[in-house]
Structures are given as structure tokens and as C-alpha cells.
Amino acid sequence: MTQQVTTPPSPRTEPAQNFGTEGIAAMQRPSLITRALMAVVSRVERLNLRFSKVGNPPVYDKATFPWVAGIEEQWHLIRSELDKVMVRQSELPTFQDISTDVKSISQDTGWKTFFLAGYGLTSDRNIAQCPQTWRVLQTIPGLKTAMFSIFEPGKHLAPHRGPYNGVLRLHLGLIVPGPRDKLAIRVSDQVCHWEEGQALIFDDAYEHEAWNHTDKTRVVLFVDFVKPLRFPANLINWLLLNIAVFTPFIREGADNHKEWEKRFYAEAEALRNRPN
Template identity: 45%
Template structure:
């Protein structure tokens, strides 16, 4: 009976997701017509003041990332958090350390990266933030985001020396990451990623609300709030919280000092 209920829930969620995706795609023309910024595949990140601010502080973020990467094998795979990612990643080579997801704060993870958290929380309309970690040889096949109400930003934190072999293609345009530099693009275009090197690539990935004129900006906020409460996001939230607790336990066992530091940070956000 439990297996039947679980199967029913999964089918219902997939139906809602597919239906919701079709509705969101129908609304893309509204987002395009009311966008205050370019609707090209790649955009200029420096039209936003926070992009320069992040670049100026990238070494602070990198230092916190390096401490997290000491426990790299304990960081969850993307599909462990969001089961829907299994369609584009089934191996162990794409790992994600979430700080925010659709506006939900990953408090335990944030306690491990207090300076990074402070920086990203200063960004207007930031909804999602995580370290996106690609192992050597990882390939993410062509896919597209479901909603044009966001813009996606990557801050290069750990980029292989053979940068030309670590690349992203968005709607036929190819770009390479650089450490300490940002990249802004529209992920509703078909895009694909390769790390054809023997080194790990890590970026700080952010989703921010696309700047829109009225009334599309109001519609966008309403849609994001609806998506936030779907099973797609709520299941990922539960998975993330479970993985956070596992990760915290792993760190506490190996480094008691970090446990005390995390407690001090948590007191500041209570």
C-alpha cells in the first residue's frame, strides 16, 4: 500500500510539473515583452552593482568554499536534493552545497559559510544560491530551465587551468569561466556544460528575479510564490534539510572547533 501511495504521489507530482512547465512556457512572451534587461542568451552582469561587489569579495567566498571541499565526498549530488535532476545527471560528479533554494535558507549550511551568506543576502531579489561542483570529466547534457522569470549568475571560484576545456554553451554561444569573474545568462535557452579536464570546477550559482516592468513584475512574484509551495520545491527542501544534518554530523566528528563556530553563528541569526 505504501509503495502504491508513493507511486501515486510521484505520478501526480510529475503531472503537475509537466502542466506547470507548459503554463510557464506560455507566459514567456509576457516576460520577454516586459523585461527591463536583455533577453539574449548571455547578459552583461555589470549592469547590476552586486556583480562587481561579489567579484571584489570572491577570495573570501573561495576561502569558505575550500573548507567545505575538505568534505567533498559528503556533499550531496544534485539529484539527491532535486530528484528531477536525474534526467540530466545520474552519476556522482555534480555536487551541490545549497545556501538558499527558492527563498528557503539552508541555515546549517549557511552557518558553515557566514561571510558568503552575508554577501549573497545583500543581493536584491536573490532566490537561490549554491556552490555548483563539477568533477573532472563531467558533462551535463543539453537542457533548459522552465521559467524566464529568473536570470542565472555564475561566479567562478575554482576553475581548471585548461579553462578552454571547461565551458558552457548557451543557445550556440560558448563561454569559459574565470576565477573571480561573473557570468550572467538566461537558462531558458538550451544549454550544455563540459568539464573536459582533470580538475574540479566550482562556481557560486545564483538565481535572481528578472527585472520586469509592471504588471509582469507582479505576475512574476506570484508565480515564484506558487512554485515555492509545489511538491517539486518542497521535496527538495526536505531532502536538503536531511543532507544538512548529515553533513553537520560529519564535520562535528572530525572538527569540534567548527561545531562551536557554527553554534556562535546560529546565535546571531536566531
């Protein structure tokens, strides 16, 4: 899901969050309820900036969140479960297969996902494949979304911003090929590089883009968690995030994932039952 931003932040001042992405069409939905909700979101985003407990930088010092160290310590367990998932890499869905709004920034097959949870919805069958990963994820305060994000060789994700600044994003490097200068993510005016076993935390409400110009696949554990806010923003944020599950953006994605899941696990069952 994407919204539009207008101008890049000035490096001489504190970066500013804008509320759209230049060159990307705004999401259009026929529902009056959805349009009303998006108008509310625009107002609440300004409140979230004002009442943040952790400031509003594009990229955070991971020491800001003490629980991150425990995630990094167990990255090998997550990587071992990822390796089993990657055996069927070619059958995994693209992001736009699940969330059609992503077509505004990605139309090819270079960005794939293995979804675990999002906004109160879970993929029980995918979680069953990754029990240690799921256990580790439960230590993240305010966990909202979790998946493996798979960036294939040659993929460049266009500049965009996330739909809402009430969450922050964590990337845990799991498969990070070299050379370093060909694989990166830009958040506002900062270019960051993933490292295996290391977490990167950023605010995806700033314009960002990512690229993999290596000849190998990059994979991170992709997590959104609730941004720490003071009252009253924390209460309003909680309400919006819990209402989100009823919006077309989330419901459509859930339906698309269920259809993919049926096909994926039906094929796995057929392979197991095939006579020798």
C-alpha cells in the first residue's frame, strides 16, 4: 500500500514527513467509509509526529529499542527456517499478488513475500513452518506485521512512502549478498545497508526506495510495530490500527493470501502423496 509524497526533505533541517509520493497515483477506493478514514489518518499522522516518545528520525538507532538485541541474538534460528521456505522460492507470491495497491511501485516478479501476520490476521499454515521465528516475533512490543521480504537480483523498488506513520519498520538481515555498494535502501536522505543478523529500524512514512543490483537474492525479516507515542496520540493510534483490519486494503490482501495459501499447500500435499 502506498500514498503520495511531494518534495524530498532538506538535509539542512530536520527531515519532514510529507503526505504523498510524487509520480505515484493516490489509492482510489469507492467506499465512502474508506475515504473518510483516510482523511482521519492524514490528521492523526500530524498528531503522531507531535507526541512521539522516540522522536521522528527517518532511521533509528536500534539501541532506542532494548528488545532488538534479543531478536538479533536468535537470527540463526530464523535463518534456518527461512532456508526451508526458500526451497520453494519460485512458488512464493509477489507483494502485488497479495496487496494489489503495491502495483503502483512494483509490477514485476522481483519482490516476493512469505506472510506470517498482519493487523490481527495470521497465516497459521505459514507460521507452522516457522515456529521459532514466530516465538521470537512475540517478543516485539506492538507487533503488527511480520513476513519474509524477498528481493530478487536486479530488483529496484521505486521511491514511495508507507500508508501511515503510526508504526515503525524493522528489517532483520537474513540473506545479504555482496558487494555492499550494490545492495541498499534509501530512507529520506540516508542510504543504509543490510547486514546478516543485524536489525535496521526506520520510519517508512518517509520517502524510501530499495535496490538489489547483485546477482543473488536478498531476504530480510520484515516487521511493523507500533510507534511509541504519548497520550492522546497513543490511544487514537491504537484505535486506527485496530480499525484497519476492516478496510478494503487489509481484507482484500487477506482474501488474496488465502487463495495463494490453498494452492501452495495443496501442491505440497500432492508432492508428499505422490507414489514413488
